[in-house]
Amino acid sequence: MFKSAISLALILTNSLGAAQKKESQQPNRATAARQKASSDQKEVDRRTLITQEIIETLKQTASESRNWERKDLAAKAQAEIADLLWDHDVETSRAILISAWQTAKQIEEQKRDRSRYRNRSPLLEVKSEVLLVARKRDRRLAEKWLSEIEDERKSNAEENDRGVFDDRTPKSSVLLQTALAVAKxxxxxxxxxxxxxLRDGISFGLQEVLVALQERSVDLAESVFRAALARLATNGLIDPNELLILYSYLYRPGVISAAGNNQSRSVVTLAVSKAPARITAMAQLKPQLAAQFLDLAADLLLNAPMPSSAPNASLEARAEINALDLLIPRVREVAPEKAALLAQRAQAIVADAQFASGLPTSPEGYIEPRPHESRSEYAQRRVEYLESLAEREAPGLRRDLAFAKAALATEVENYERGQQIAAHINDDELRSAISNWLAYRATLHLLKLKRFDKARQLIDNNSDLAQRAVCLIAGAQRMIEEQDLSRARDWLREASNLIARAPLDGSWTKIALGIAAAYGKFDKLAALSALQEAVKLMNKFPEASVYGEEPPSLARFSGIPGVETDIAAVGFGLDSALSNFGIEEFDAVLGILRGIERAEAEGFAMIHLSRRILKTEVREKG
Structure with a gap:
């Protein structure tokens, strides 16, 4: 009994102690909860204040941009600001968007001879960006501005002075540029x-849009292609190029063909974009679609008026024969009887074409592809041909340039072969430039494959410090993807050290931005330091471009076109450099950006910084 009483007393004592302890903890927990709530509210208030500061900064940037010297950049900035602010202040954003359209009208097209192939219009490119925002935010404004473009075309004396690869109308050009911008x-x-x-016909810009759509959805690309077929079936053929545009997409995506209008019996071809198309030809994926196209194309050509009745009979006949020569072999596969009729038509109109006698001359260095020859086999054969041409040249500059062309024609995987050919160049400066370039493009290719050790060897063999820096940054980008942050830091530190060693020019601005962009993925302090260095270089070389994401142009030779297309790297612009900073770093980054002396660059820096923060805030609230 005594033991039971003691046990009961102990239980009561422990229970009382526990209760007292619990009561004493309750105020502490309540205090902690209140403190946390207060801290959370302070954070919300701070983020709200920063968001409001961003909004006011963007409004100020839009206002100041009206005084910028470069009206193309001003219009683009105003359009993007209008889009960013639309969810916060509709009326102000609409006014800024209207201002963007008015600013675009102030862009002066450079007076130059029009190309017979492709004519670029900076004015239409900017208008397409403004229209993209209008299509997204205010359809009535977009329709109004498209009507303006159409009215301007009707009053423009040059409306019919189109290059072979120009779009049908300025309106269709703007629409296709807009479509391409949002396709991804x-x-x-x-x-x-x-x-x-398609209301204005089938334009050359359509193929690039179709390729971009197919990268996202084959069915979506097919639906647009079928809409183009329906347009042809309903409205008829404007000219043979409409067929060649669709043919090129079906069978040779990334390369577009056009009917020539000269005395040569051959089509003209042009690469659609710098990067090769990464899609399977639609004719392989959808053979029935290709058959429908070929059947319709044959009917349209067979029922077209004879060129002899046209005012410019020879040009009409040449264009049609160029198209027939390309289409007949394909039509023969699905409709042999129609192919025979097309061949008869070609024979009937060949006299009207008045082709020059003799074989057409091919461009220097061109050799005809062989049937069923692979891309690699053709490239190897062409290199051998170019090398043989170089060997026939007398010693001197022409011989050196010929060997340079042969070396650069090698595929990026055949780096050693290119270096062997480059060794024949006598001029020390040109030989070094070609050798470095071959190493540069091969290094970037190896880094894409994440073959870091081999890439490191080529980096060490490259005496061009800027090319080495770009490769180090590109390598660090891949290492970050692999979570190899220690080695990425080492490569970025080495790239930073090259800035201190190198004779600087404008290309180093983009290199510094690339370092900031890479650091921003895992080390914000190092990224801020790199951004400070980039701003110093932006002020030292104010004319250097910082807007695109591609690396700087680093070819140290001229007279050999197309070499920059071998360089596939990104992450070297203002946008990338600022994309990893959030609201936590806003004040620090803003302080650095305020040091940019060029108004346009500072304005776009503010836009890039604000975009990510505002979108993050909207997403979190949603």
Missing amino acids: ENPQFAAEIARES
């Missing part, structure tokens, strides 16, 4: 815009 993020919207462009 919003392919459904891009397809809608592309279909709208």
Whole structure:
């Protein structure tokens, strides 16, 4: 009994102690909760204040941009600001968007002879960016401005002075540029815009949009292609190039063909973009679609008026024969009887074409592909041909340039072969430039494959410090993807040290931005330091471009076109350098950006910084 009483007393004592302890903890927990709530509210208030500061900064940037010297950049900035602010202040954003359109009208097209192939219009390129925001935010404004473009075309005396690869109308050009800009993020919207462009006919810009759509959705690309077929079936053929545009997409995506209008019996070809198309030809994926196209193309050509009745009979006949020569072999595969009729038509109109006698001369260095020859086999044969041409040249500059062309014609995988050919160049400066370039493009290729050790060897063999720096940054980008942050830091530190050693020019601005962009993925303090260095270089070389994401142009030779297309790297612009900073770093980054002396660069820096923060805030609230 005594033991039971003691046990009960102990239990009561422990229970009382526990209760007292619990009561004493409750105020502490309540205090901690209140403190946390207060801290959370302070953070919310701070983020709200920063968001409001960003909004006011963007409004100020939009206002100041009206005084910028470069009206193309001003219009682009205003359009992007309008889009960013639309969810916060609709009326102000609409006014800024209207200002962007008015600013675009102030862009002066350079007076130059029009190309017979492709004519670029900076004015239409900017208008397409403004229209993209209008299509997204205010359809009535977009329709109004498209009507303005159409009215301007009708009053323009040069409306019919089109190059072979120009789009049908300025309106269709703007629509297709707009579609291309959104194809990756919003392919459904891009397809809608592309279909709208068909009202003016089938333009050359359509193929690039179709390729971009197919990268996202084969079915979506097919729907736009079928809309183009429906346009042809309903409205008829404007000229043979409409067929060649669709043919090129079906069978040779990334390369576009056009009917020539000279005395040569051959089509003209042009690469659609710098980067090769990474899609399977639609004719392979959808053979029935290709058969439908070929059947319709044959009917349209067979029922077309004879060129002899046209005012410019020879030009009409040449264009049609160029198209027939390309289409007949394909038509023969699906409709042999129609192919025979097309061949008869070609024979009937060949006299009207008045082709020059003799074989057409091919461009220097060109050799005809062989049937069923692979891309690699053709490249190897062409290199051998170019090397043989170089060997026939007398010693001197022409011989050196010929060997340089042969070396650069080698495929990037055949780095050693290119270096062997480059060794024949006598001029020390040109030989070094070609050798470095071969190492540069091969290094970037190896880094893409994440073969870091082999790439490191080539980096060490490259005496061009800027090319080495770009490769180090590109390598660090891949290492960050692999979570090899220690080695990435070492490569970025080495790239930073090259800035201190190198004779600086404008190309180093982009290199510094690339370092900041890479550091920003894992070390914000180092990224801020690199950004400070980039701003110093931006002020030292104010004319250097910082807007695109590609690396700087680093070819140290001239007279050999197309070499820059071998360089596939990104992450070297203002946008990338600022994309990893959030609201936590806003004040520090803002302080650095305020040091940019050129108004346009500072304005776009503010836009890039603000975009990510505002979108993050909207996403978190949603």
